[in-house]
Amino acid sequence: MKILAAVDGSPATKRMVAYLSAHDEWLGAHHAYTFLTVVPAVPPRAAAVIEKSLLETYYAEQAEAIFKPLRTFTSKRGIDAQFVTQIGHAGEKLCKVATSGKFDLVLMGSRGHSRLMNLVLGSVATQVLAGCGVPVLLIR
Secondary structure, X not given: OEEEEEOOOOHHHHHHHHHHHHOHHHXXXXXXXXXXXXXXXXXXXXXXXXXXXXXXXXXXXXXXXXHHHHHHHHHHOOOOXXXXXXXXXXXXXXHHHHHHOOOOEEEEEOOXXXXXXXXXXXXXXXXXXXXXOOOEEEEO
């Protein structure tokens, strides 16, 4: 199974990784994992005055801070995983990568906001569920 795991370094991501650790059926050579993090874009006016290499370094450092513990997790368990960074809005990028990459499943943690909070604040998980044609497994 080709699995796209959305990660952001939050407690919800940690719960998702703990779920993977506790369920051996999700680990193994018969699954191909891609861990995706989406770094919010620097506002265009600010990006226009920042040197391009400095901006790229910023994005890479933000992503690596999230990926570092996941690299340790995957290497300890012998999982050959890919790590992908996208820049922009998380919900949109997740749906786009899941669809274009022809993934079988999107795996992501969820904070579990109430419906009222989702209405007011929005939720990446809600956006992915609504806009993605790939099955999504939410871990709370």
